[in-house]
Amino acid sequence: xxxxxxxxxxxxxxxxxxxxxxxxxxxxxxxxxxxxxxxxxxxxxxxxxxxxxxxxxxxxxxxxxxxxxxxxxxxxxxxxxxxxxxxxxxxxxxxxxxxxxxxxxxxxxxxxxxxxxxxxxxxxxxxxxxxxxxxxxxxxxxxxxxxxxxxxxxxxxxxxxxxxxxxxxxxxxxxxxxxxxxxxxxxxxxxxxxxxxxxxxxxxxxxxxxxxxxxxxxxxxxxxxxxxxxxxxxxxxxxxxxxxxxxxxxxxxxxxxxxxxxxxxxxxxxxxxxxxxxxxxxxxxxxxxxxxxxxxxxxxxxxxxxxxxxxxxxxxxxxxxxxxxxxxxxxxxxxxxxxxxxxxxxxxxxx
Amino acid sequence: xxxxxxxxxxxxxxxxxxxxxxxxxxxxxxxxxxxxxxxxxxxxxxxxxxxxxxxxxxxxxxxxxxxxxxxxxxxxxxxxxxxxxxxxxxxxxxxxxxxxxxxxxxxxxxxxxxxxxxxxxxxxxxxxxxxxxxxxxxxxxxxxxxxxxxxxxxxxxxxxxxxxxxxxxxxxxxxxxxxxxxxxxxxxxxxxxxxxxxxxxxxxxxxxxxxxxxxxxxxxxxxxxxxxxxxxxxxxxxxxxxxxxxxxxxxxxxxxxxxxxxxxxxxxxxxxxxxxxxxxxxxxxxxxxxxxxxxxxxxxxxxxxxxxxxxxxxxxxxxxxxxxxxxxxxxxxxxxxxxxxxxxxxxxxxxxxxxxxxxxxxxxxxxxxxxxxxxxxxxxxxxxxxxxxxxxxxxxxxxxxxxxxxxxxxxxxxxxxxxxx
Numbered sequence: 001x002x003x004x005x006x007x008x009x010x011x012x013x014x015x016x017x018x019x020x021x022x023x024x025x026x027x028x029x030x031x032x033x034x035x036x037x038x039x040x041x042x043x044x045x046x047x048x049x050x051x052x053x054x055x056x057x058x059x060x061x062x063x064x065x066x067x068x069x070x071x072x073x074x075x076x077x078x079x080x081x082x083x084x085x086x087x088x089x090x091x092x093x094x095x096x097x098x099x100x101x102x103x104x105x106x107x108x109x110x111x112x113x114x115x116x117x118x119x120x121x122x123x124x125x126x127x128x129x130x131x132x133x134x135x136x137x138x139x140x141x142x143x144x145x146x147x148x149x150x151x152x153x154x155x156x157x158x159x160x161x162x163x164x165x166x167x168x169x170x171x172x173x174x175x176x177x178x179x180x181x182x183x184x185x186x187x188x189x190x191x192x193x194x195x196x197x198x199x200x201x202x203x204x205x206x207x208x209x210x211x212x213x214x215x216x217x218x219x220x221x222x223x224x225x226x227x228x229x230x231x232x233x234x235x236x237x238x239x240x241x242x243x244x245x246x247x248x249x250x251x252x253x254x255x256x257x258x259x260x261x262x263x264x265x266x267x268x269x270x271x272x273x274x275x276x277x278x279x280x281x282x283x284x285x286x287x288x289x290x291x292x293x294x295x296x297x298x299x300x301x302x303x304x305x306x307x308x309x310x311x312x313x314x315x316x317x318x319x320x321x322x323x324x325x326x327x328x329x330x331x332x333x334x335x336x337x338x339x340x341x342x343x344x345x346x347x348x349x350x351x
Numbered sequence: 352x353x354x355x356x357x358x359x360x361x362x363x364x365x366x367x368x369x370x371x372x373x374x375x376x377x378x379x380x381x382x383x384x385x386x387x388x389x390x391x392x393x394x395x396x397x398x399x400x401x402x403x404x405x406x407x408x409x410x411x412x413x414x415x416x417x418x419x420x421x422x423x424x425x426x427x428x429x430x431x432x433x434x435x436x437x438x439x440x441x442x443x444x445x446x447x448x449x450x451x452x453x454x455x456x457x458x459x460x461x462x463x464x465x466x467x468x469x470x471x472x473x474x475x476x477x478x479x480x481x482x483x484x485x486x487x488x489x490x491x492x493x494x495x496x497x498x499x500x501x502x503x504x505x506x507x508x509x510x511x512x513x514x515x516x517x518x519x520x521x522x523x524x525x526x527x528x529x530x531x532x533x534x535x536x537x538x539x540x541x542x543x544x545x546x547x548x549x550x551x552x553x554x555x556x557x558x559x560x561x562x563x564x565x566x567x568x569x570x571x572x573x574x575x576x577x578x579x580x581x582x583x584x585x586x587x588x589x590x591x592x593x594x595x596x597x598x599x600x601x602x603x604x605x606x607x608x609x610x611x612x613x614x615x616x617x618x619x620x621x622x623x624x625x626x627x628x629x630x631x632x633x634x635x636x637x638x639x640x641x642x643x644x645x646x647x648x649x650x651x652x653x654x655x656x657x658x659x660x661x662x663x664x665x666x667x668x669x670x671x672x673x674x675x676x677x678x679x680x681x682x683x684x685x686x687x688x689x690x691x692x693x694x695x696x697x698x699x700x701x702x703x704x705x706x707x708x709x710x711x712x713x714x715x716x717x718x719x720x721x722x723x724x725x726x727x728x729x730x731x732x733x734x735x736x737x738x739x740x741x742x743x744x745x746x747x748x749x750x751x752x753x754x755x756x757x758x759x760x761x762x763x764x765x766x767x768x769x770x771x772x
Contacts, residue, residue: 204388204390206388212409224407224462227406227407227409228403228404228406228407231390231394231397231406233388233390233393233436234409234410235388235436236410255385255437257410257433258385258433258437260383260384260385261383261384261385262384262385262386263384263385263386264385264386264387264388265387
């Protein structure tokens with residue numbers, strides 16, 4: 001028997017927006033999240049402020065959580081992990097473990113919103129010494145400190161005088177296997193650079209980059225203020241490696257426009273780590289038989305004209321489960337997926 | 352491996368621990384590795400009012416091909432930012448004095464890094480610290496002492512009138528309102544070639560029956576180029592004086608020969624209470640040419656140099672061309688770099704008084720570069736309408752070995768030739 005319910009897997013911004021959209025159109029939705037709370041990566045990784053508007057992440061994500069909590073048509077299932085699926089469009093039987101108990105969810109259509117994970121800078125190469133030097137941190141670590149309003153050197157708790165970002169860590173790298181650009185790191189680094197200058201005004205901040213990829217309004221909303229108002233120094237050429245001298249980190253690279261080697265001391269080095277598919281994305285793709293691209297993200301079928309349909313009828317993917325995405329991408333594709341899921345449901349379940 | 356000569360530092364004398372090293376040890380290679388980005392001076396520069404935009408450069412490099420100085424040297428706006436990021440002390444650097452404020456970089460700059468504001472602001476600091484190239488200081492001192500950068504006597508400012516061959520009324524003598532008050536400016540009043548152009552303009556005014564007068568010995572330099580070269584104090588004093596003097600007289604329109612004066616009267620004097628209806632002489636004459644009944648065929652191939660402060664700075668490209676095209680027997684051949692894209696003669700922003708200083712930094716003068724371009728068009732006349740240019744280009748014609756091939760003439764002189772008397 002056909003189901004009139006839509007299953008949304010993943011309670012991050014994409015899943016919450018998809019669920020909200022479906023419910024607001026008067027359709028039933030089951031939103032499952034494996035963690036005991038909603039919010040996804042912005043919540044789990046304790047994001048401080050959103051890019052590009054520097055709005056409090058807690059406040060913005062909180063609004064999204066409220067929009068799907070105790071709402072008609074939304075069946076919220078936390079602490080629930082999808083483990084298997086049978087059936088087809090109009091009639092999926094999805095197996096899940098909820099708080100240790102196996103359950104079955106009936107769904108006419110499914111939207112996968114299982115997101116990404118931050119690149120682990122120790123995964124392939126150790127040239128930046130992430131696990132070796134306390135003061136080499138990632139965007140994620142910096143975000144946590146900025147959320148706490150206490151930006152200090154992890155090694156000694158002192159305020160830094162010189163901080164640099166190294167862009168494209170784990171992205172645009174054939175050796176690592178991630179040839180793609182992670183899209184958001186240039187903006188997030190610039191956003192954090194602004195925040196660091198706000199929190200520690202006498203700290204010099206440098207961004208070592210290959211290309212600054214500030215698409216659309218991020219150019220004028222983040223990059224330009226970072227340089228013009230907050231006097232962040234952008235230097236072309238990312239660092240090759242980091243060596244420790246005394247209690248300072250020496251960042252070695254090329255100053256490419258000067259065509260000379262550089263070896264500059266820094267108190268904190270922030271690695272601008274990119275995005276990789278989350279474990280959940282890879283597992284759920286396998287459960288539903290969705291095609292993954294060579295990086296493990298779910299492959300959608302329509303190129304730029306359809307960013308949410310998969311090869312399996314009735315199963316859609318949105319947000320960072322399909323590739324590097326910013327929040328705007330996530331929310332937009334969530335809406336597109338909600339619309340397409342409803343359409344497929346109506347085709348399978350004639351009114 | 353070949354080594355770029357610029358990377359070799361050669362000292363005349365090197366003394367280590369009291370011992371002078373032999374000559375072979377006096378050569379060393381430039382430090383290769385960048386050990387620091389000392390942004391102290393960059394911050395100091397961007398903290399100066401009006402110089403904030405120096406920090407906005409994102410190194411796109413669009414300014415470099417259009418910078419007239421970088422065409423013949425190594426100075427360029429993008430490089431200034433980069434060098435500041437690398438610790439250069441702009442306040443003490445020769446780079447501070449190389450910009451001619453021609454505005455070609457600002458025309459193309461996507462970030463609106465404004466060298467027209469940055470340079471005067473930073474130069475002003477250097478001037479206050481007494482850190483000014485000697486020959487520029489001489490021009491400042493001349494202006495301060497004599498009222499003009501040439502160092503000529505203030506009493507002789509109206510002497511050119513004697514050789515004009517036509518009446519040139521002087522305001523304090525005629526004691527009546529005039530339609531047009533002609534602000535002659537220093538080079539047209541004192542320089543030998545400037546005086547000839549002034550005499551030509553006076554002839555045209557007489558032929559047209561223009562009711563005009565000049566300030567004569569009451570006039571002092573507008574000081575716009577001195578301002579752009581960093582002498583703000585001098586500028587303020589002279590602006591106040593000129594405004595006060597002009598306000599003594601009644602006139603409808605203020606006419607200027609010098610585009611730099613045009614710039615001052617249009618953009619700077621109004622901020623100080625000096626609001627006048629100002630017009631450049633080419634703009635004034637362009638609609639009146641038919642009345643002159645120009646009949647003498649000149650048989651010239653003319654190319655025209657757009658003055659930076661008439662064109663890019665104040666938007667007048669058509670009037671000079673309209674005049675040239677109205678001259679009988681004349682063909683106007685444009686240089687590649689014309690109108691908005693015009694090349695700079697090197698005289699603006701203090702460049703007029705820095706030729707010796709600049710010779711250490713450029714392979715040829717900007718005026719020489721421009722004259723070579725003019726000669727290549729096949730023109731035999733280079734027409735100008737800025738008083739800095741006649742002398743600069745005539746020198747350049749000689750130094751580039753083009754004597755006899757190219758004549759440099761003010762547009763007023765060309766009109767008088769076409770008048771045929």
